[in-house]
Amino acid sequence: MDIIFEKVSYVYQKNTPFEHQAIQNLSFHIPSGAFVAIVGHTGSGKSTVIQHLNGLLRPTKGEVRIGEYILSSDQKIKELKQLREKVGVVFQYPEHQLFEETVVKDIAFGPQNFGVSQNEIEARTKSAFEAVGLSEELRERSPFDLSGGQMRRVAIAGILAIQPEVLVLDEPTAGLDPKGHREIMSMFKRLHRENELTTILVTHSMEDALEYADHVIILDHGTKYMEGKPEEVLIQKDKLQAVQLDVPEIIQFLFRVENIFGVKIPYQGQSIVDLASELNRLIRGDGSSE
Amino acid sequence: MEKRIVTFRNVSFRYRESLPWVLNNVSFSINADEWVAIIGHNGSGKSTIAKLMNGLLTPQEGEILVNGTPVTPETIWEIRKNIGMVFQNPDNQFVGTTVQDDVAFGLENRGFPRKEMVKRIKQTLLQVGMEAYTLHEPHRLSGGQKQRVAIAGVLAIAPQVIILDEATAMLDPRGRLEIMETMHHVKEQHNVSFIMITHDLKEVVRADRVIVMSEGKVVEIAPPRDIFAKKEKLQQSGLDIPFVAKLVDELTKLGTKLSKEPLNHDELLEELWTLYLKR
Ligand SMILES: Nc1ncnc2c1ncn2[C@@H]1O[C@H](COP(=O)(O)OP(=O)(O)OP(=O)(O)O)[C@@H](O)[C@H]1O
Ligand SMILES: Nc1ncnc2c1ncn2[C@@H]1O[C@H](COP(=O)(O)OP(=O)(O)OP(=O)(O)O)[C@@H](O)[C@H]1O
Ligand SMILES: [Mg+2]
Ligand SMILES: [Mg+2]
Numbered sequence: 001m002d003i004i005f006e007k008v009s010y011v012y013q014k015n016t017p018f019e020h021q022a023i024q025n026l027s028f029h030i031p032s033g034a035f036v037a038i039v040g041h042t043g044s045g046k047s048t049v050i051q052h053l054n055g056l057l058r059p060t061k062g063e064v065r066i067g068e069y070i071l072s073s074d075q076k077i078k079e080l081k082q083l084r085e086k087v088g089v090v091f092q093y094p095e096h097q098l099f100e101e102t103v104v105k106d107i108a109f110g111p112q113n114f115g116v117s118q119n120e121i122e123a124r125t126k127s128a129f130e131a132v133g134l135s136e137e138l139r140e141r142s143p144f145d146l147s148g149g150q151m152r153r154v155a156i157a158g159i160l161a162i163q164p165e166v167l168v169l170d171e172p173t174a175g176l177d178p179k180g181h182r183e184i185m186s187m188f189k190r191l192h193r194e195n196e197l198t199t200i201l202v203t204h205s206m207e208d209a210l211e212y213a214d215h216v217i218i219l220d221h222g223t224k225y226m227e228g229k230p231e232e233v234l235i236q237k238d239k240l241q242a243v244q245l246d247v248p249e250i251i252q253f254l255f256r257v258e259n260i261f262g263v264k265i266p267y268q269g270q271s272i273v274d275l276a277s278e279l280n281r282l283i284r285g286d287g288s289s290e
Numbered sequence: 291m292e293k294r295i296v297t298f299r300n301v302s303f304r305y306r307e308s309l310p311w312v313l314n315n316v317s318f319s320i321n322a323d324e325w326v327a328i329i330g331h332n333g334s335g336k337s338t339i340a341k342l343m344n345g346l347l348t349p350q351e352g353e354i355l356v357n358g359t360p361v362t363p364e365t366i367w368e369i370r371k372n373i374g375m376v377f378q379n380p381d382n383q384f385v386g387t388t389v390q391d392d393v394a395f396g397l398e399n400r401g402f403p404r405k406e407m408v409k410r411i412k413q414t415l416l417q418v419g420m421e422a423y424t425l426h427e428p429h430r431l432s433g434g435q436k437q438r439v440a441i442a443g444v445l446a447i448a449p450q451v452i453i454l455d456e457a458t459a460m461l462d463p464r465g466r467l468e469i470m471e472t473m474h475h476v477k478e479q480h481n482v483s484f485i486m487i488t489h490d491l492k493e494v495v496r497a498d499r500v501i502v503m504s505e506g507k508v509v510e511i512a513p514p515r516d517i518f519a520k521k522e523k524l525q526q527s528g529l530d531i532p533f534v535a536k537l538v539d540e541l542t543k544l545g546t547k548l549s550k551e552p553l554n555h556d557e558l559l560e561e562l563w564t565l566y567l568k569r
Contacts (some may be wrong), residue, residue, distance in 0.1 A: 013430075018426070018427075040462070041434075042432060042433075042434030042438065042465055043431075043434065046432075047432060047546075093379055093433065095379055095381070137310070145305065145309075146331055146333075147333040150333050170433075171433070172552040175332075175489070176332065176489065177330070177331040177332045177489055177527065177528045177529065178491070179525075179528040179530070180331075180332055180528070181489070182530075194537070204460070204461065241464065244465055245463055246463040249492075249533045252555065253533070253537075256559055258340045258553055260559055261563075272533070273540050274542075276540030276543070276544055278539075279537075279546075279562060280541060282566070283562050283566040284383070285566070
């Protein structure tokens, strides 16, 4: 399903003294099967964008198209439930999407709601539970009697169990420990690759945007600030810093090397191992990186 | 002798009798003025420690002292005046209907005079970059804005102990740096001891000491340099080492001899430059 934003504006609490324009004249196109990162400062409008994707919000102006579904100020989606089966959203704060009595019931809720057969529900719940690395003893626990990172994992599992065509992730790794972070991001990448799952990732991690996305959209105060390939956009230090962002750590480091040694080691997606050998040659004066 | 501000003595805790112990014989102490990071895998007991510190939970075994006073139902109100905490999910702590009221709440509770309150509210909202939102409802803010307001709330009361439980997880990269700088500044100015629970290794690197939790036990207490030298051990408990430490690791494998474990870009680059000059 292609996702198209066409001159979209959204105003919260319109016609009240608290009226607040969160996005403004925003247009972009996410082709089916893409992995897109949306990045931007605190309050730049990322979560607002995302809430349009499953019809929680409707544009105040402009139009959002998700496959055949169209959202606009005068057009309400009749098949909202269908849309939500196709577009799974993991919200920024997991508490907002947990509500069942037990962890397994919570994960099973989505497929149940969409009329999936009992056998299939059980199979999906089991595999989603395992995919997010939850430990067995938490199965029957109330989802509110969990640590922050455990709640996050349950919220992710609940969306995986729906098996959506589009996966929308609003800072899905906030609160995960480093191992969970790595494992769960690789899982998203694998799902994206193997099932051609369209994936939209909101993140403050420039490193993740660089590593996992094939396209990045940068927002600033509700408008599109930059857009393009991560390896081209995420090296523009001055432009990024001007909007509260930064380049990924490896690129920060390469800039410093250039400053100090006067030698440019270009970023070419090298791993830390590759970078170490380039640095090693540099300090030995092999000059091969010039 | 250094003044101990928080002490845990053989503390064990479980949420209910029917549930497993989540803290097992935990002991440590934190000095006044110290910056301590607590790290550990999901569910290792970090937030539980934070809630025990300000008496939201009570241990079944062991003793917790704040400023030398045991935390008990009788002492807890006094103790809480000296502790400011930002929870993992700020929604759980908003009490005011506007951002400004919310920051005011802690000040009111501690009996600050009106004039001082107004000054501090203004100043701290400015410090966290939320001055344009004073009359907004805290619940209608973006994720990162909520965190900023919650942080302003503790900065305003400038307590002896500030506990941040993953309080910067939703901030943009510059915002995170700015808040860290602000915290550093406040710590220097007001002799605050600062306890930071985080998964962000860049934040951990700046701490004086790190407490590593695994499965409800303290597995290590040491300065960051020593902690990150033990890569295998950390990775076993679901953790990792920062970018610079990884790079150092690979450089060492290639036979590059670095004199100490560099922790940040500056330290590593300085060592590399020295080697380059001696080539
Ligand atoms: N329910 C709401 N009512 C009124 N204003 C809101 C509401 N939710 C968000 N806003 C405002 O809209 C703007 C965009 O918010 P949004 O949540 O989309 O930002 P974000 O990019 O997701 O930020 P963050 O990285 O902090 O999560 C912010 O200025 C915020 O204060
Ligand atoms: N209210 C509760 N009732 C029962 N058990 C709980 C409750 N809160 C947490 N736990 C359990 O206690 C253990 C420790 O939780 P805690 O929140 O202290 O972990 P944490 O180290 O902060 O983890 P995270 O990094 O995920 O935030 C976990 O196994 C968790 O499931
Ligand atoms: Mg958001
Ligand atoms: Mg926690």
